[in-house]
Amino acid sequence: MTVGKKYAPEWHEYQDPLTGRRVRQLTDSPAEDYHLYFYNPSITPDGKHLIFLSERTICPKGTNRISNLFRLDLQSGEIVQLTDARPIRADYWPFTEAIRGVGSCLPAIGNHGREVFYFEGTGLFAVEVESFKQRQLLSLPADRRPSMLQANANGDTLVFATWDEDLFLERSQRAYAGEKFPDEKFFQETTSTIMRVEATTGQAQEILRKEKFWINHVHLHPYNPDLILFCHEYSELPDRMWLLDVANHQSGVIPGQGSHEWYQHEFWSADGKRVCFHGGVTGDNLLGFCGWCSADARNYTKSYHNTSGRAYAHYNLHRDGETMVTDGEARPGCISKVHLRDECQVFEVLCRHDSYTFGDDQRCHPHPSFTPDGKQVIFTSNRTGSSNVYLTDWNGEP
Numbered sequence: 001m002t003v004g005k006k007y008a009p010e011w012h013e014y015q016d017p018l019t020g021r022r023v024r025q026l027t028d029s030p031a032e033d034y035h036l037y038f039y040n041p042s043i044t045p046d047g048k049h050l051i052f053l054s055e056r057t058i059c060p061k062g063t064n065r066i067s068n069l070f071r072l073d074l075q076s077g078e079i080v081q082l083t084d085a086r087p088i089r090a091d092y093w094p095f096t097e098a099i100r101g102v103g104s105c106l107p108a109i110g111n112h113g114r115e116v117f118y119f120e121g122t123g124l125f126a127v128e129v130e131s132f133k134q135r136q137l138l139s140l141p142a143d144r145r146p147s148m149l150q151a152n153a154n155g156d157t158l159v160f161a162t163w164d165e166d167l168f169l170e171r172s173q174r175a176y177a178g179e180k181f182p183d184e185k186f187f188q189e190t191t192s193t194i195m196r197v198e199a200t201t202g203q204a205q206e207i208l209r210k211e212k213f214w215i216n217h218v219h220l221h222p223y224n225p226d227l228i229l230f231c232h233e234y235s236e237l238p239d240r241m242w243l244l245d246v247a248n249h250q251s252g253v254i255p256g257q258g259s260h261e262w263y264q265h266e267f268w269s270a271d272g273k274r275v276c277f278h279g280g281v282t283g284d285n286l287l288g289f290c291g292w293c294s295a296d297a298r299n300y301t302k303s304y305h306n307t308s309g310r311a312y313a314h315y316n317l318h319r320d321g322e323t324m325v326t327d328g329e330a331r332p333g334c335i336s337k338v339h340l341r342d343e344c345q346v347f348e349v350l351c352r353h354d355s356y357t358f359g360d361d362q363r364c365h366p367h368p369s370f371t372p373d374g375k376q377v378i379f380t381s382n383r384t385g386s387s388n389v390y391l392t393d394w395n396g397e398p
Contacts, residue, residue, distance in 0.1 A: 009077025016351035038367035045113035067101030093172035110155030137202030327366035
């Protein structure tokens with residue numbers, strides 16, 4: 001489990017059986033390998049390295065697998081270990097199984113692409129992509145549990161939520177032991193905070209605290225560190241998407257979320273002018289939409305589809321600002337380009353992903369994201385029995 005340990009290239013290519021397109025499987029380990037959460041870039045800004053999480057390392061005092069960060073050279077395929085985490089709690093419950101090591105699904109690339117920021121327990125760390133030099137930025141109080149990191153456009157500022165450790169530890173242990181809860185209302189018992197951290201100095205500030213409210217998916221505006229998007233997770237109210245204006249000490253629900261609608265996976269467009277999302281209509285398992293609204297919520301743009309057998313999905317916006325990608329809505333089991341025309345979604349299947357075949361937690365969600373130049377799509381799949389990372393072209397013929 002040594003930082004700097006090298007692995008020979010594991011990648012290989014195949015022709016997608018549905019579209020005939022070229023797909024490259026980048027990793028091929030029997031453990032869980034998966035890229036960063038899809039609204040965080042997984043490729044360094046220079047296009048040289050894929051950053052991913054893997055549980056291929058083994059605890060030296062046993063047989064348990066440990067979650068660590070790795071980089072993959074996109075020219076040679078060589079894989080190098082970036083971290084050597086302690087075997088401490090790392091699950092992202094309720095979205096993953098029990099894990100130890102680097103916090104699952106939480107890392108983000110920052111500091112102009114030079115470092116990867118991650119949690120090991122309650123400690124926030126950074127590791128340099130090239131030199132592997134590690135530093136600790138801060139240590140949270142033991143009663144707080146961190147959630148996903150997210151950085152602004154140049155990576156000099158980070159944000160994340162924290163939750164009540166006692167509540168999430170007690171309930172997760174019961175859940176992992178097999179207990180089924182009658183509902184999900186207990187998540188709203190937590191006190192949530194939003195933390196903002198300077199990436200270079202580690203200076204941290206609590207900028208919001210809400211009682212009896214589960215905050216998640218915290219997004220820093222690409223260019224305004226005082227404007228923050230976050231979600232009211234698992235809410236039964238029409239208040240999924242919220243905005244926090246730190247400078248003016250204001251936070252509130254983004255208007256326009258209908259009582260008959262549900263929204264998910266909101267994020268800023270790259271220029272920071274729009275809040276993007278996808279969602280659907282309550283009680284209708286066929287009708288769905290994706291789109292965006294202006295930051296002041298005065299203008300909503302939605303494109304609809306009506307798809308039988310619609311699956312859980314994630315949408316991402318291409319750098320052209322007009323086309324989206326999804327991993328489920330169009331044709332479950334596929335990565336699809338989504339053309340938005342006349343308030344309708346027109347799907348162009350790129351390839352099958354066939355994930356969720358062997359279990360289903362956050363680590364096997366395809367979560368499509370783009371290379372910095374927008375020419376390729378990164379996704380994860382457990383189609384082979386464990387999660388691995390894949391890449392396919394955005395444009396071009398088979």
